[in-house]
Amino acid sequence: MSDDTKQTQEISVLRSAQPTAKRTAKNSVFLDLFQDKKNLLKLYKTLHPEDTDTTEDALDIVTIDNVLTDNLYNDLGIMVGNNKLLLLLEAQSSWTVNILIRILLYLAQSYHEYFERTSQSLYKSKKVKMPKPELYVIYTGNKGRKPDTISLSQEFFNGEDIDIEIKAKVIYESDKDNIINEYIVFCKVFNEQIKEHGMT
Numbered sequence: 001m002s003d004d005t006k007q008t009q010e011i012s013v014l015r016s017a018q019p020t021a022k023r024t025a026k027n028s029v030f031l032d033l034f035q036d037k038k039n040l041l042k043l044y045k046t047l048h049p050e051d052t053d054t055t056e057d058a059l060d061i062v063t064i065d066n067v068l069t070d071n072l073y074n075d076l077g078i079m080v081g082n083n084k085l086l087l088l089l090e091a092q093s094s095w096t097v098n099i100l101i102r103i104l105l106y107l108a109q110s111y112h113e114y115f116e117r118t119s120q121s122l123y124k125s126k127k128v129k130m131p132k133p134e135l136y137v138i139y140t141g142n143k144g145r146k147p148d149t150i151s152l153s154q155e156f157f158n159g160e161d162i163d164i165e166i167k168a169k170v171i172y173e174s175d176k177d178n179i180i181n182e183y184i185v186f187c188k189v190f191n192e193q194i195k196e197h198g199m200t
Contacts (some may be wrong), residue, residue, distance in 0.1 A: 026140070026187050027075070030091045034076055035061070039179060044080065046178040047087070047136070054080065062086070064109050074106040079131060083118065086110060086131040090168075091138045093187060095146065097155040103135055104152070104166045135168040138180060140187035143172040 034040050037056040044059060045051070062077040078087040088106055090099055111130060115121075120128040137150070152166040153159055173184045 026093060026190055027091065029186065030075060030183060031063075033179075033183065040078065042179040043089075044078065044087070046180050047134070062110060062113070064106060064113070074102075074110075077106070077110055079114075083114070083129070083131050085134065086114070087134045087136065089136045089138060091140065091183070091187075093140045093191070095139065095141060097150055099137055100150060100152050100155060100166050100168060103137075103168055104164075107133055107135070107166070135166065137168050137170045138184065139170055139172055140184050140191075146170065146172070 034043055037059060040059050040061070041054070041056045044054060048054070058081050060079040062079045064074050064077060074088060075091050076087075076089045078089075079085070080087065088103060088110065090103065090106075092099060114130065115128060118129075122128065139146070148170055150168055150170060152164070153162045171180055171184075173188070174181055
């Protein structure tokens with residue numbers, strides 16, 4: 001059995017296992033799917049096909065739970081290598097540029113936890129080391145004329161130069177055969193089933 005066939009079966013199993021949580025099923029599939037290190041590596045290789053050296057052991061999940069006081073939480077955080085790269089990924093079924101503000105909060109909290117985890121003090125004179133951030137939005141709706149990149153300055157400040165910037169790459173459905181596209185296709189099929197059969 002090929003890896004792709006196994007992946008399709010895994011998604012089918014996850015989908016059938018969510019009969020009573022229709023509104024959160026897609027998010028649950030996303031979270032469950034990438035708890036598996038094999039799938040996590042596939043995800044990373046989709047984003048970085050040029051990297052042929054990174055293995056499963058070099059990937060750590062650093063997803064945040066219950067951020068700040070309003071219980072925000074992000075979908076997936078990945079630390080790559082020896083703290084060299086921090087990937088934050090958000091899966092969205094409804095289009096909203098407000099995701100940029102949430103990503104800003106997630107990024108700040110992720111760095112806060114990273115500095116605590118690595119015992120680095122921001123109050124000492126020694127410059128701290130921090131991983132390079134990469135920010136992604138996986139959009140499961142139709143692309144239409146939506147942009148491939150969204151930014152805080154462009155969406156909220158008319159493109160003006162601002163003192164803090166957040167940019168995120170947006171990933172849409174494509175004809176590429178990879179695990180991200182499989183997830184997007186699953187979400188579209190799920191939406192079609194909900195439209196046809198309702199939420200019950």
